[in-house]
Amino acid sequence: MSFLSGFIAIIGPPNAGKSTLLNRIMETKVAIVSPKPQTTRNRIMGVYHGDGFQMVFIDTPGIHRTRSALHKSMVGSALATLQDVDVLVATIDMENPDDPEMSQVISNLKGIKRPCILAINKIDKGAREQLLPIIDSYSKKHRFDAIVPISAQTGEGVEGLLNEVKSRLGPGPRFFPEDMNTDQTESFLVSEIIREKIFLHVRQELPYSSAVTVEDMTEASNKNLLSITANIHVETNSQKGILIGKGGSMIRSIGASARKEIERRLGVRVYLDLKVRVEKNWSKDTRALKRLGY
Numbered sequence: 001m002s003f004l005s006g007f008i009a010i011i012g013p014p015n016a017g018k019s020t021l022l023n024r025i026m027e028t029k030v031a032i033v034s035p036k037p038q039t040t041r042n043r044i045m046g047v048y049h050g051d052g053f054q055m056v057f058i059d060t061p062g063i064h065r066t067r068s069a070l071h072k073s074m075v076g077s078a079l080a081t082l083q084d085v086d087v088l089v090a091t092i093d094m095e096n097p098d099d100p101e102m103s104q105v106i107s108n109l110k111g112i113k114r115p116c117i118l119a120i121n122k123i124d125k126g127a128r129e130q131l132l133p134i135i136d137s138y139s140k141k142h143r144f145d146a147i148v149p150i151s152a153q154t155g156e157g158v159e160g161l162l163n164e165v166k167s168r169l170g171p172g173p174r175f176f177p178e179d180m181n182t183d184q185t186e187s188f189l190v191s192e193i194i195r196e197k198i199f200l201h202v203r204q205e206l207p208y209s210s211a212v213t214v215e216d217m218t219e220a221s222n223k224n225l226l227s228i229t230a231n232i233h234v235e236t237n238s239q240k241g242i243l244i245g246k247g248g249s250m251i252r253s254i255g256a257s258a259r260k261e262i263e264r265r266l267g268v269r270v271y272l273d274l275k276v277r278v279e280k281n282w283s284k285d286t287r288a289l290k291r292l293g294y
């Protein structure tokens with residue numbers, strides 16, 4: 001039998017659980033996750049290696065109607081992915097089946113000839129009897145090749161979803177070596193971990209005005225210590241004040257939880273220096289967006 005492989009996009013409205021699904025498939029944390037919508041801003045790759053096959057999953061930013069330059073760039077990168085892959089997995093939250101953003105997702109699927117599987121996520125939270133009407137209504141909205149109820153959180157149904165994907169792979173090369181599970185650089189990973197902690201620690205809108213860049217990563221080889229300097233870019237002075245917090249309490253707790261996770265993920269001791277910088281209206285300025293990685 002020939003080797004099977006393909007690229008698979010995980011798409012859907014914000015907060016549907018796309019990144020959680022990628023992490024579940026990979027059995028390790030590849031993408032950051034938060035309870036707030038629009039957490040993911042870039043495409044995140046996870047390479048799933050199997051016996052005789054390779055599935056390259058691409059987690060994407062949530063598709064939504066938007067005006068801001070940052071969100072346009074996010075949605076643009078999700079939509080561009082639709083054209084580049086072999087199989088699509090559209091994800092919805094079963095507790096939010098009428099998500100208005102889903103109509104935009106479906107209208108973008110209409111012109112795409114690739115197989116598309118619908119994953120109805122978060123079944124651990126919803127009532128089972130609600131599943132059938134959701135399946136019924138979505139099978140009328142689009143000609144999905146399969147509809148699979150799953151819980152990305154508990155893993156229920158995910159193996160079945162993987163089998164549905166696998167059965168739609170064609171013969172192809174091993175795109176990536178077996179020891180590679182993502183294409184993220186260490187500095188991107190570090191910036192994402194810091195961004196996740198901002199999403200988890202700071203309430204309201206501030207995470208949407210924050211971007212993280214890594215200025216320097218230097219390893220002191222004799223000490224097994226990685227020294228990291230990173231910038232958190234916000235848009236106003238008052239946001240800077242909130243992010244630093246009373247007597248520096250907020251930035252300290254963001255730094256402490258980011259440092260712990262970076263140490264765990266990279267397997268080295270870390271010294272993390274976070275600087276907060278004001279960059280007026282960066283999320284609306286296309287040149288600033290490019291500089292910040294979007």
Ligand SMILES: Nc1nc2c(ncn2[C@@H]2O[C@H](COP(=O)(O)OP(=O)(O)OP(=O)(O)O)[C@@H](O)[C@H]2O)c(=O)[nH]1
Binds near residue numbers: 014018124152
């Ligand atoms: N109960 C439950 N919660 C889930 C499940 N999957 C994801 N979540 C939660 O839903 C929230 C959003 O998850 P993400 O994985 O960040 O969602 P996303 O689709 O990647 O969101 P964006 O990147 O913002 O578009 C988080 O709080 C997750 O813990 C699930 O199967 N069950």
Ligand SMILES: [Mg+2]
Binds near residue numbers: 018031039060
């Ligand atoms: Mg995400």
